[in-house]
Amino acid sequence: MLLDTDQRHKVWTAAQLAERFGAMPLWRIVHDPLPGLATEQDVVRLEEHENRLCELVDGVLVEKTMGWYESWMAMRLGRLLSDFVDPRQLGLILGTDGLIRLMPNLVRIPDVSFVSYERLRGRDFDALLEDALMDSAPDLAAEILSRSNTRKEMQRKLEEYFDCGVRLVWFVDPKKQHVRVYTSLSECTTLRKSDVLDGGKVLPGIRLKLTELFINPLAPPDPEHTTDSP
Numbered sequence: 001m002l003l004d005t006d007q008r009h010k011v012w013t014a015a016q017l018a019e020r021f022g023a024m025p026l027w028r029i030v031h032d033p034l035p036g037l038a039t040e041q042d043v044v045r046l047e048e049h050e051n052r053l054c055e056l057v058d059g060v061l062v063e064k065t066m067g068w069y070e071s072w073m074a075m076r077l078g079r080l081l082s083d084f085v086d087p088r089q090l091g092l093i094l095g096t097d098g099l100i101r102l103m104p105n106l107v108r109i110p111d112v113s114f115v116s117y118e119r120l121r122g123r124d125f126d127a128l129l130e131d132a133l134m135d136s137a138p139d140l141a142a143e144i145l146s147r148s149n150t151r152k153e154m155q156r157k158l159e160e161y162f163d164c165g166v167r168l169v170w171f172v173d174p175k176k177q178h179v180r181v182y183t184s185l186s187e188c189t190t191l192r193k194s195d196v197l198d199g200g201k202v203l204p205g206i207r208l209k210l211t212e213l214f215i216n217p218l219a220p221p222d223p224e225h226t227t228d229s230p
Contacts, residue, residue, distance in 0.1 A: 022150030030061035056107035074111040091116035102164040113138035
């Protein structure tokens with residue numbers, strides 16, 4: 001849900017924040033600058049000088065947090081995607097700190113995202129490097145759900161992703177061990193641990209066994225999948 005210009009740049013009350021983001025822990029809302037007055041420059045400042053990752057929505061800075069397991073899972077999913085994308089030179093895989101400008105003054109940070117070279121065709125690499133924000137909506141956005149995420153927050157992200165041109169969204173739930181695959185706001189398929197996740201029209205040919213994603217990282221390695229050193 002994107003706001004009209006005249007709805008931005010005003011200070012939000014606690015009640016308005018709760019209405020927009022759901023029962024989100026208040027510590028995730030940054031109050032300097034006041035909610036409603038934040039800009040892209042504040043996103044970059046907090047990341048560069050305070051090592052805080054914040055998304056920017058309606059002039060509100062919302063801190064991006066995740067537990068160690070969600071972070072580990074995001075890294076693992078990113079690696080599985082990179083193993084397919086990189087040899088085929090299909091595009092870029094961004095990780096959990098990849099700041100993305102979906103539109104002016106709307107900054108999101110998917111836990112894993114894929115931006116195709118097709119979308120970046122004709123763009124100047126040096127010019128892209130000058131901007132801390134990736135100035136292109138990704139083709140694929142993956143979110144690893146964590147304890148502090150609210151249903152309203154994630155629904156809002158979903159709407160923004162498709163409004164801004166994202167073609168495929170994965171909501172990965174580590175607790176329930178399933179993945180909700182969205183190809184549009186109204187088209188969703190839920191895959192379980194025994195299923196195979198594919199890239200649809202965005203990454204045709206990729207097939208990720210969810211048993212390779214939803215694993216216990218502390219469990220002893222499976223001898224059948226261990227390669228002996230020469």
